[in-house]
Amino acid sequence: MKLILAVIQDKDSNRLIDALGQKNFKTTKLSSTGGFLKEGNTTLMIGCEDQHVADALDVIKDNCSQREQMVSPVSPLGGNADSYIPRPINVEVGGATVFVVPVDAFHQF
Amino acid sequence: MKLILAVIQDKDSNRLIDALGQKNFKTTKLSSTGGFLKEGNTTLMIGCEDQHVADALDVIKDNCSQREQMVSPVSPLGGNADSYIPRPINVEVGGATVFVVPVDAFHQF
Amino acid sequence: MKLILAVIQDKDSNRLIDALGQKNFKTTKLSSTGGFLKEGNTTLMIGCEDQHVADALDVIKDNCSQREQMVSPVSPLGGNADSYIPRPINVEVGGATVFVVPVDAFHQF
Ligand code: NI
Ligand code: NI
Ligand code: NI
Numbered sequence: 548m549k550l551i552l553a554v555i556q557d558k559d560s561n562r563l564i565d566a567l568g569q570k571n572f573k574t575t576k577l578s579s580t581g582g583f584l585k586e587g588n589t590t591l592m593i594g595c596e597d598q599h600v601a602d603a604l605d606v607i608k609d610n611c612s613q614r615e616q617m618v619s620p621v622s623p624l625g626g627n628a629d630s631y632i633p634r635p636i637n638v639e640v641g642g643a644t645v646f647v648v649p650v651d652a653f654h655q656f
Numbered sequence: 657m658k659l660i661l662a663v664i665q666d667k668d669s670n671r672l673i674d675a676l677g678q679k680n681f682k683t684t685k686l687s688s689t690g691g692f693l694k695e696g697n698t699t700l701m702i703g704c705e706d707q708h709v710a711d712a713l714d715v716i717k718d719n720c721s722q723r724e725q726m727v728s729p730v731s732p733l734g735g736n737a738d739s740y741i742p743r744p745i746n747v748e749v750g751g752a753t754v755f756v757v758p759v760d761a762f763h764q765f
Numbered sequence: 766m767k768l769i770l771a772v773i774q775d776k777d778s779n780r781l782i783d784a785l786g787q788k789n790f791k792t793t794k795l796s797s798t799g800g801f802l803k804e805g806n807t808t809l810m811i812g813c814e815d816q817h818v819a820d821a822l823d824v825i826k827d828n829c830s831q832r833e834q835m836v837s838p839v840s841p842l843g844g845n846a847d848s849y850i851p852r853p854i855n856v857e858v859g860g861a862t863v864f865v866v867p868v869d870a871f872h873q874f
Binding site: 657659684686687701703759760762764765 | 767770772795796806808818822825826829830831860861862863864865866867
Binding site: 652 | 661686687697699709720721722751752754755756757758
């Protein structure tokens, strides 16, 4: 038995929880903030048997990997609208920091 | 030394923290949500020496086990009150999902 | 690789996160409450390599150790102001409860 602690971005958390649930992984969501990733992150606790760890990691990787996203910047306030050409920029989003911790005993009451 | 991570229902958390405190277990409460149990759960971290783990688990079991509770349903809004016979129903409440994690070192500053 | 779980007082958390960041330790902050320390505490998760654990513990000790603070009590409401001599008192603040947990695997996606 292992306990997987995954720090991910808030925006990826619902998709990840759904994807894990479809494979019968149970997750507990802790509110967290800052540090490993930018502000607005979530820590998920996922308990799973040793032989399912690789599968859980795959689901995390598929749903939370750091990636680039094209964002159209808003036009500058009070700027000269005529000379302003909005240029979509790439922003890094997502990312997951994952710790796999050993579990000595697991109980459900 | 072990770290016990217990995911329990919010409604059981004050009773459990009190019961653990009476046996000199110190707990830290993390806000959590969803997954292992229904919405509205709490994750407790309990640090304890190896020889006290069984005792802590007993306290968790005694205070948080899944159990049935009789609930009187509210009468349906806009229904025909004459034909409605409220029938108390059994609802599952409580439950605890508990991970016992090894601790390499423990410090208090 | 280890995962350090440190329960500290809210008032020490920003200073500690800054001090850890200056030494390149990444932290995730979980909201927590009660128990190990008085109300208003924070749990930090710090992932670090085995050879850096002692250094991280030093930073925690330097920034969060329990210490006394002189506090000037407010004058009693409705009391006799003439006979009241405010006497600064010592209050215990800070403190850290720290668990070092082994990590089987660490991933960043
Ligand atoms: Ni299986
Ligand atoms: Ni003892
Ligand atoms: Ni190094």
